[in-house]
Amino acid sequence: MPQRLWRTPLNTEKVKRPKPEIHIIKEQCKGCGYCIQFCPKRVLEESEEINAIGAHPPRIVDESKCVICSFCTSVCPDFAIFVVERQCKEGC
Amino acid sequence: MTKKGIVLEGAHFMNGDVACAEGAITASCRFFAGYPITPATEIAEHLAKRMPEIGGIYIQMEDEIASMAAVIGASYAGLKAMTATSGPGFSLMQENIGLAVMTEAPCVIVDVMRGGPSTGQPTLPGQQDVMQAKWGSHGDYEIVALAPSSVQEMFDLTIEAFNLSETYRVPTILLVDEVVAHMWEKVVIPPVEKIKIVNRNKPNVPPEKYIPFMPGDDLVPPMACFGEGYGFHATGLTHDEHGYPQTSSSEVQQKLVKRLCDKIRLNADKIIRVEEVMLKDAEVAVVAYGIVARAALSAVRKAREKGIKAGLLRLITLWPFPEKQVSKIAKQSKTIVVPEMNCGQLVREVERSAKETPVVFISKLGEEPHTPMEILEAVRRNS
C-alpha cells in the first residue's frame, strides 16, 4: 500500500502553520452575532456573560481551529474582535 | 504669472458685473462655481474666460445649491471662493449659506437683485433681497452684506467683501442692484502694492495641539485647510471646539450660536462703513443704498440749492446694520426719508434705530429707480 502522502503536506516540518490569537473587546461588542454566525470554522459561540450594554459578547470555543481568515475582524461593525498571528518564540 | 500680470492695473471703462469679477481676481479669488442667471451671468462668463488665464478654477455647477456647496468645499481646501446669482438662486443657496455660517467658511456670494418675488422681472432692478440676506437661512446667525453704488465700488467692495470674509470667517454677501451690475463706468484699478488684501489666519500650533473651532481674542478661530496636516472634522451639526457634534448639549448650543453672532456684532464697528454727505446740520436726512443712493445724492444737492437742510447717509454696509450711525442722525434730524426699490425692507431697520424720529418710506418697484425729483419732492414735503 503506498503511503497516503496527500493527507499531510510534504513540507510540514519546515513550514509552520501560523497560530491564531483572537482578541475580543467585550465592552465594545453589541451582540450582532455576525462573527459567530459567519466564522467558517465555527470557532466562536455566544457567551453567557453580558457587558454594560446588555449584549452577549462571543467566546472562543476552540482557538486552535481558527485559520486566521480574519472574516470576524472585517465583518464586526463595532471593531470588537480581531485576530492576529501569535508572535511565537521557537517551539510554540 | 506674477501678481502684476493678473491684476489689470490702470483705468478701464467697464461693466459692473465685469468690475466685480475683476475685483474678485484682484482679491486672489481662484475658485468660482456658479449657475447662469440674469442679471449675474456676466460675472460667470467673464470668470470662465479669466480664471484659466490666471490658473484659477471656474466650474458651472448643475444648480445654485451645488454652487454654494462647491464654494464651501473649495474654501475648506484653501482657495478663496465665490459664487454669483440673483434672487431665485439666492433662495436656493440659503441652506448652504447656513452651512457656511456654521462651519465658518470664508466665501463671497454676489446677489444681483432683480424684480421679485419668484421669477419676477429678470432684467429689471429691485432691492427686494435685503432682508433675505440677513434672515434667509434658518437659525440665528449674523452675516456681512455690502451694497455698491457704482461700478468702481463693484470692484472695491468685492475686494472688501473677500477681506471681511477672510477676517471673520463669515459668508459675505454683495447685494447689487441690477442697474449697477449692468452699468458701464470708469474703473481705476490701482497698482497691486496699494491694494489691501487680507488672508485667513492660519493656526500657529502643531497639528496635535490644534483645536479647530477654538476662537482667538477676536472670536474667530484660525483656519487650517484640508491637506495641511491638521486632519480635523467640521460639521453643520452644533459642535464643540474640536468640531465634534454635540447634539444634546444646551451649553454647547448656547456657546456656539452666541459666538457666531457675537463674532460680527461685537466687531461691528470695524465692519460697518457708511458715507455721510452734508449731514452735520441736516434737518431732513435721506438714508439710501445702491443705485437709489445715486439719485438721493443728486436730490440732496438740489435740496440744498433750494435752501432745504438735507443730508444723505449712504449705507455701504447693510448688515450688520449701521444702528449707531442711523441713531445719530435720527437725534439731530426732524425726519428721515428712506427710498427703496421694494415694499419696505431696510426702512424697518431704520425705524428701529431712529426710535422717535419720524421715518418716511418711498417705495418704487419696476424698471426705473427713484428719480432725483421724486426723492427731492419727498424731502421737500418733509422739511
Place this chain on the structure above:
Amino acid sequence: MTEEMVHPFAKYLREAMMPHIWCPGCGNGIILNCFVQAIDELQTDLDKVVVVSGIGCIGRTAGYVNTNSFHTTHGRPIAFATGVKLANPELEVVIISGDGDLFAIGGNHFIHAARRNIGIKVICANNFNYGMTGGQQGPTTPLEALTTTSPYGNIEHPFNLVHLAAASGATYVARWTALHVRRLTQSIKKLLQKEGFGFIEVVSPCPEIFGRYNKMRTGLEMMEWFKRASMVENFSDPVKAEITPEKIVVGEFVDIEKPSYERLLHEKIAQINEKALKEMSQHAI
C-alpha cells in the same frame, strides 16, 4: 484568548468619538471597517484623504474616521466634494453617504458628478430606507416594502443604483453586500486607485428599522438574506441588475478608462495660462 490589545485599525478612528452611535448589526460599521482596512492596505497618506458625508446614520462616518472630514447638509456631499477636489486635486476625496442622501435629495448632484467624471469616490450605504429619521421610504425602497411612510406597502419602483451610475458615466461601478467584506475591501482599494468618478453600492442591513418592518427582525436574518440571494456576476449588464428578494447581483459592473474632469481642466488651464503668459510678454516688448 489573551489580554486586550489595541485593535489594529484603532489608529484610523477618532478615539474621542467612539463608540459610534450605530445600532447592533448596522451595516455602517462594516462599511467603516472595510474602508479603513482598504486605506490601511494601501498605506494611503491620511493627510491627503478627505471623507465627506451627508445626513443620515452613515453620515456620522465623517466624524469617526481620523482624517480630514466634513459633514455637509442633506444631499450635498458630492457638490461640496467637487469644490474640494478641484481646489486641490492631490486630495483623495471620498464620499460615504446613504441611499436617500445621494439619490433623492442629492440625485442631481450624483448624475452630474458622474457625467463630469470628476475624480471623487462615492460609497453608498444602501439600507433601503431613511434610517436616521425613523424608517421612511426612500428611492431604493423595494416595491411592497413596509416603511413608516409607506404603511400599506411601497408603490414606488426603486432605483437600480448601478444602472444609474453606469448610465451617468461613472468609470468604476460595483455593488457588494455588507457580507462580502473581503471583496468590498478590495473593491474600495480599486476605487481609490482609479482615475475619475467611482461608485460602490453596499447593500447594508438596517435591522432595527427596515429589517424589523419587513420580517427580518435581526441583522443576522438580513445577512442571511444577502447570503442566499446574492450572486457574484462580474461585468454583467447593470440594466438587468435590479435588486429583488430572490436575487442581488453583486460584483463589478463598470471598469473603464476615461480622462477625469480635473485632468482635463488642469490641462486646459495650463494651455491657456501659457498662451496668456506669451501674450503678456509680447505686449511688454
